Amino acid sequence: MTEDGIRCDGRRLDELRNISIKVGVLKNADGSAYIEFGKNKILAGVFGPRDVHPKHMANPDSGILRCRYHMSPFSVTERKNPAPSRREIEISKVIKEALQPAVILKDYPRTVIDVFIEVLQADGGSRCAALDAAAVALADAGIPMRDLVSACAAGKVADRIVLDVNNEEDQEGQADMPVALMPNLGKVTLLQLDGMLKPEEFKTCMQTALVGCKRVYEIQRKALMEKYFQNGEQ
Amino acid sequence: MSQKPTLPGDKIAIIEEFEMGDNTFDDGQSIRSLVVGTPEFDKTNRIAKINEMRRPAVAKSGDVITGNISALMNNMFAINILYINGKPTHSGLECICQARGAKKRILVRVGDIVTAKILNLLNGVVHATISEPELGVLFTQCNKCGAKVIAMGSNIKCIDCGYIEERKLSTRFGNSDFIKFNSN
Numbered sequence: 352m353t354e355d356g357i358r359c360d361g362r363r364l365d366e367l368r369n370i371s372i373k374v375g376v377l378k379n380a381d382g383s384a385y386i387e388f389g390k391n392k393i394l395a396g397v398f399g400p401r402d403v404h405p406k407h408m409a410n411p412d413s414g415i416l417r418c419r420y421h422m423s424p425f426s427v428t429e430r431k432n433p434a435p436s437r438r439e440i441e442i443s444k445v446i447k448e449a450l451q452p453a454v455i456l457k458d459y460p461r462t463v464i465d466v467f468i469e470v471l472q473a474d475g476g477s478r479c480a481a482l483d484a485a486a487v488a489l490a491d492a493g494i495p496m497r498d499l500v501s502a503c504a505a506g507k508v509a510d511r512i513v514l515d516v517n518n519e520e521d522q523e524g525q526a527d528m529p530v531a532l533m534p535n536l537g538k539v540t541l542l543q544l545d546g547m548l549k550p551e552e553f554k555t556c557m558q559t560a561l562v563g564c565k566r567v568y569e570i571q572r573k574a575l576m577e578k579y580f581q582n583g584e585q
Numbered sequence: 586m587s588q589k590p591t592l593p594g595d596k597i598a599i600i601e602e603f604e605m606g607d608n609t610f611d612d613g614q615s616i617r618s619l620v621v622g623t624p625e626f627d628k629t630n631r632i633a634k635i636n637e638m639r640r641p642a643v644a645k646s647g648d649v650i651t652g653n654i655s656a657l658m659n660n661m662f663a664i665n666i667l668y669i670n671g672k673p674t675h676s677g678l679e680c681i682c683q684a685r686g687a688k689k690r691i692l693v694r695v696g697d698i699v700t701a702k703i704l705n706l707l708n709g710v711v712h713a714t715i716s717e718p719e720l721g722v723l724f725t726q727c728n729k730c731g732a733k734v735i736a737m738g739s740n741i742k743c744i745d746c747g748y749i750e751e752r753k754l755s756t757r758f759g760n761s762d763f764i765k766f767n768s769n
Contacts, residue, residue, distance in 0.1 A: 381641070400643050402677035411709035453593070455610075455619060459643055460709035462678065490593055493639035495619035497610060498594030535594035536612060572592055579621050579638045580590040 372574035382492025388480035395484035400462035414459035418447035449541035475518030498533035503563030530560035591618035606634025680711035
């Protein structure tokens with residue numbers, strides 16, 4: 352990072368990578384979205400509400416949400432074993448828990464909503480990008496949600512707080528903090544911190560991440576509006 | 586009160602103005618949208634609702650479903666839902682029909698294709714009925730030889746072996762368009 356705050360990929364400290372989202376890209380899924388978050392390329396598909404298998408997982412009082420985050424063997428520089436790794440299992444869990452407060456499941460007892468996330472190309476911050484795509488795919492499937500979920504990471508690199516940490520900054524930096532937010536309700540659904548921050552730095556980092564989430568929300572919103580209302584006009 | 590297209594979480598009205606209708610929730614201050622759609626305000630009854638752009642393939646109260654009988658019990662039978670209001674669904678969900686007197690009368694058999702109306706969602710189970718004239722069996726086969734059957738009042742008669750059996754037939758029995766649905 353240069354002294355005037357220009358990062359390794361030419362961004363300023365508070366600048367997001369380029370984000371583009373396409374909605375409804377999979378014919379066979381009930382809802383789907385494709386996101387390009389910098390060099391991350393991620394596909395999310397939603398199926399359901401549908402019958403639960405195995406049956407013993409069914410909840411008679413509400414539906415259940417299942418989430419599978421998977422990295423393709425070709426998503427990283429060296430081939431990744433396609434079997435679910437510890438990291439993928441953890442990210443599946445945190446994405447599910449980040450989406451759950453937004454999704455209304457009680458209207459669909461004994462059913463399941465499956466969210467499949469496939470990382471085609473990874474470049475740091477893939478859990479946030481995956482969460483953004485999954486939230487849009489859920490909305491595309493018509494699943495009732497209290498709010499969209501927008502996620503963005505902030506971190507500490509070279510003793511400075513930066514927005515949207517990329518892969519190099521994640522490897523070399525001092526901290527990485529993914530945050531997910533329900534922007535209209537102002538509720539945080541995911542907060543993780545890898546590294547160490549002083550209390551003041553944590554506050555700044557949190558504020559930076561929340562600003563990032565709100566910017567991501569605008570892009571999610573625009574993508575959904577474009578699909579359903581041709582950018583606001585029905 | 587906003588007339589703009591809405592996404593989940595968008596504020597459409599405040600709780601002093603309207604009550605919650607379909608696809609909305611209140612956060613204690615505002616009425617917000619749950620789905621992608623367009624708001625509609627009933628100014629007489631003061632109800633705000635959202636007309637959704639896409640609906641999950643789950644049957645709601647009042648929907649007419651078509652499906653096949655997957656299980657037959659003493660006082661009820663289960664229908665595997667294949668079509669909701671004529672639209673195919675792959676959700677694999679089932680609903681149950683209460684069939685009082687099913688021990689004495691054969692209303693349906695496993696494998697029959699029936700049409701039913703959804704009554705409600707009670708205790709996590711979708712309940713349906715076939716008691717209206719246009720509801721009931723749309724297609725069945727002879728229980729003895731598997732050949733085609735024809736309607737004879739409230740019974741069916743096999744055109745091959747002549748076996749007569751009772752069914753709750755729909756008024757659309759024999760001329761239903763569910764085969765057209767299947768071919769789509």
